[in-house]
Amino acid sequence: MHIHHLRNATVILQFGPHRVLVDPMLAPQDSLPPLRLFGARQRNPRVELPESTPAALESVTHCLITHCQKGHFDHLDRSAKRWLRERQTPVICTPHDAPYLRTRGLNAQPLPDDHAQPSAFLGGQIRTVRCTHGHGWVGRLMEHGVGYLIELPDEPSLYLAGDTVLTPTVEAFVRRHQPDVCLVPAGGARFDLGHDIIMGVEEVLAFTRLAHGQVVANHLEALSHCPVTRQALAAAAQAAGLRNRLQIPADGECLTFPGPATGMSASGDHHLSRASTA
Template identity: 70%
Template sequence: MKIRQLRNATIIVEFGGNRVLVDPMLAGKQSLPPLRVTGERRRNPLVELPDRTDAVLATVTHCLITHCQKGHFDHLDRAAKRWLRETGTPVICTPHDASYLAQRGLNVQPLPRGHEQPVPLWGGTIRTVPCTHGTGLVGRLMEHGVGYLLEMPGEPSLYLSGDTILTPAVRGFVAAHQPGVCVVPAGGARFDVGHEIIMGIDDVIELARLSTGIVIANHLEALSHCPVTREGLAVAAQAAVVASRLYIPDDGESLDLDEESRARLVDTAR
């Protein structure tokens, strides 16, 4: 398995002959609205996509969406919809999002009902995990979406948490399933009011301690409402003695996470 960090929550997961684009935000720098009303109102995204992104996208075979409604452009923006429409790339999603995406001309292939339990996909299985994308008044306004657990033959199990804070349900899921690789948001995003709507430094450190596998942190340094920096998270991980298992990739970086490589990394961490 290889995971390439593009920007924010947008990654490409490669296993077997599949190259799966997750939660694409493909807009140019500062072409999307600010996400804060007070303070410095910076337009998004804060950075461009990495060099050679077009060439990398040309290898994509599928797309996987965790959530996309209620204005969540950081997981599916207009540029991404246009690219998916023009390429006809199959888009895997929940039945909840299927009609919304189909109305936008995408090649939708929704998961069947009952996707909370493992269902067949690409020679392995996929199942969804509930997300809590904020609490209180802000939480009631958000689209909470899902995370995914992918289990493919010959590959480490992969948990894509989606946009969520670290809830008892997420803790319990990670403790029970111990995914080989967890990809989690770490930006500590918050609006002008309310609490964090995704994991921040403390949540990511706690999840890394709970997990026996590799944790990859993203959703960093690309959006104006995400204050956590890569450097700040790395310093905290070092102090918490989880730095050897917590990966904080740069935009454009690719990680090789096959079983042999992952076992070697975990052994080194111990």
């Protein structure tokens, strides 16, 4: 399995012949609105997509959306909608998001509305995991969406946490399934008022202690309401003795996780290789 990190939550997952684009935000730098009203009202995204993006997108076979309504352009923006609509790429989503996507001309293919049971996916299976997009009262106003656990033959299992804080539901799911690789939001996003709406440094470290496999951090240094930097997260992980299990890819970087039969060490950890395609 390859995880090609493009920017923010946008990645391309490679499973054999399949290329799955996750939560695409394809707009140019500074072309989207600010996400905070006070202080420096910076437009988004804060950085451009890597130069490798157009070539990487040409290989995409499917798209996977965790959530996309109530203004969540950082998981599906107008540029991405246009790109998906022109190609009629199959868009895997929740039943909640399917009507919204279809009214915009996208080829929405909803999964069953059942968090308990997996569905068929690319020759293996996928299941959804509930997200809680924020602590306190602000979380009650957010569009929560889902995370996904993907389990395919001869590939490491992958948990895409989606936009969530660390909740008892997420903790229990990880303890039960112990995915080989987990992709979690780490930017500590918050608006002008209220608490964090995704994991920040401390929750990412707590998640990494809980998980047995590799953890990959995203949602970093691309949006104006995400204050956590890669350097700060790496320093905290190093101080906590977790740096070898917490991967913090640069935009454009590709991480490779070999399958269970070929990539497991005596301790059960997956070997990891990195490549920059920016």
